[in-house]
Amino acid sequence: MTRRLSIQSPLICIERSNIHGRGVFSLCNIAKDTKIIEYTGEKITSKEGDRRHQLQERKGVFYVFKLNQKWDIDGSKGGDARLINHSCNPNCEYMITQGKIWIRALRNIRTGEELTYNYFVTEQGRNPCKCGAKHCKGAM
Numbered sequence: 001m002t003r004r005l006s007i008q009s010p011l012i013c014i015e016r017s018n019i020h021g022r023g024v025f026s027l028c029n030i031a032k033d034t035k036i037i038e039y040t041g042e043k044i045t046s047k048e049g050d051r052r053h054q055l056q057e058r059k060g061v062f063y064v065f066k067l068n069q070k071w072d073i074d075g076s077k078g079g080d081a082r083l084i085n086h087s088c089n090p091n092c093e094y095m096i097t098q099g100k101i102w103i104r105a106l107r108n109i110r111t112g113e114e115l116t117y118n119y120f121v122t123e124q125g126r127n128p129c130k131c132g133a134k135h136c137k138g139a140m
């Protein structure tokens with residue numbers, strides 16, 4: 001698979017990942033705390049989000065993001081942030097500010113690193129985690 005640039009952020013590209021499917025990689029050095037890309041998608045109620053999450057989890061994908069008590073964002077048909085893989089020892093984190101979800105650098109990131117964040121999936125995971133971190137929980 002060839003590298004694809006992101007129209008949402010000049011800092012990243014999309015390539016095949018060793019963790020899962022396609023992943024998001026840095027195109028340059030990214031400083032800690034940089035807001036890299038917004039997690040975009042369809043705004044849905046939490047109830048609908050829970051329903052979709054159950055369906056997606058069976059297919060081994062996680063696109064429903066909790067925005068707050070009432071609302072979720074389903075990234076299925078959303079932007080490139082949905083392609084950022086989970087890691088138990090990630091280099092990014094998410095932050096929610098003014099009703100938007102941002103993926104932010106948790107530390108300095110070097111050119112070519114795969115971007116990851118912790119999905120914090122709470123239920124018993126049935127999907128294997130392949131993040132390769134030393135303290136990988138093994139499932140998500």
Ligand SMILES: [Zn+2]
Pocket residue numbers: 087088089129130131132133135136137138139
């Ligand atoms: Zn892991």
